[in-house]
Amino acid sequence: DQQVKQNSPSLSVQExxxxxxxxxxxxxxxxxxxxxxxxxxxxxTFLISISSIKDKNEDGRFTVFLNKSAKHLSLHIVPSQPGDxxxxxxxxxxxxxxxxxxxxxxSLTVIP
Amino acid sequence: KxxxxxxxxxxxxxxxxxxxxSCSPISGHRSVSWYQQTPGQGLQFLFEYFSExxxxxxxxxxxxxxxQFSNSRSEMNVSTxxxxxxxxxxxxxxxxxxxxxxxxxxxxxxxx
Numbered sequence: 001d002q003q004v005k006q007n008s009p010s011l012s013v014q015e016x017x018x019x020x021x022x023x024x025x026x027x028x029x030x031x032x033x034x035x036x037x038x039x040x041x042x043x044x045t046f047l048i049s050i051s052s053i054k055d056k057n058e059d060g061r062f063t064v065f066l067n068k069s070a071k072h073l074s075l076h077i078v079p080s081q082p083g084d085x086x087x088x089x090x091x092x093x094x095x096x097x098x099x100x101x102x103x104x105x106x107s108l109t110v111i112p
Numbered sequence: 113k114x115x116x117x118x119x120x121x122x123x124x125x126x127x128x129x130x131x132x133x134s135c136s137p138i139s140g141h142r143s144v145s146w147y148q149q150t151p152g153q154g155l156q157f158l159f160e161y162f163s164e165x166x167x168x169x170x171x172x173x174x175x176x177x178x179x180q181f182s183n184s185r186s187e188m189n190v191s192t193x194x195x196x197x198x199x200x201x202x203x204x205x206x207x208x209x210x211x212x213x214x215x216x217x218x219x220x221x222x223x224x
Binding site: 046094 | 145160220
């Protein structure tokens with residue numbers, strides 16, 4: 001039962017353009033969402049988070065948008081850089097616990 | 113401050129053996145969670161400890177167990193290893209529900 005889904009396994013973007021990574025969830029109890037970046041054989045690195053009381057959170061080149069009615073969130077990276085090439089995971093949790101449910105990841109390739 | 117430290121980084125074990133993995137969380141973090149990452153299943157939640165108590169447990173067999181010490185350090189034990197236990201095991205620490213979790217580099221376990 002995959003409660004967090006990333007339907008695009010991969011994405012290629014030209015350097016300098018916008019990268020948009022999408023994530024859908026099914027559990028309406030989720031109220032805290034995060035994005036992680038991961039390189040092979042390393043642990044995920046925290047990028048940005050958003051709570052359900054907001055619909056947007058920005059940190060430098062990274063912006064996360066949350067659409068609660070659609071149970072959808074997205075990560076925008078502007079401008080994309082070759083160093084952004086990695087696998088991106090979205091994760092969700094409910095305030096009742098500290099268990100994160102992860103999507104299966106989207107592999108982003110930024111082409112120089 | 114120091115990040116999450118996992119030891120060892122790599123481990124090769126034989127079927128039927130047992131293994132213990134260690135995780136030292138970020139100073140001040142009382143929540144420690146463990147995840148298993150495999151190519152087919154993504155990141156799957158194993159369990160979470162907070163102040164030495166297991167608060168949440170994922171859908172894994174009883175061969176997977178853990179504990180947390182008074183200094184918040186945590187260990188994970190897998191008994192009677194199976195080939196399918198080969199995976200990257202990740203530890204994450206945080207301050208509790210509704211806050212981000214920071215991951216260690218992981219322990220790559222190979223069962224032969």
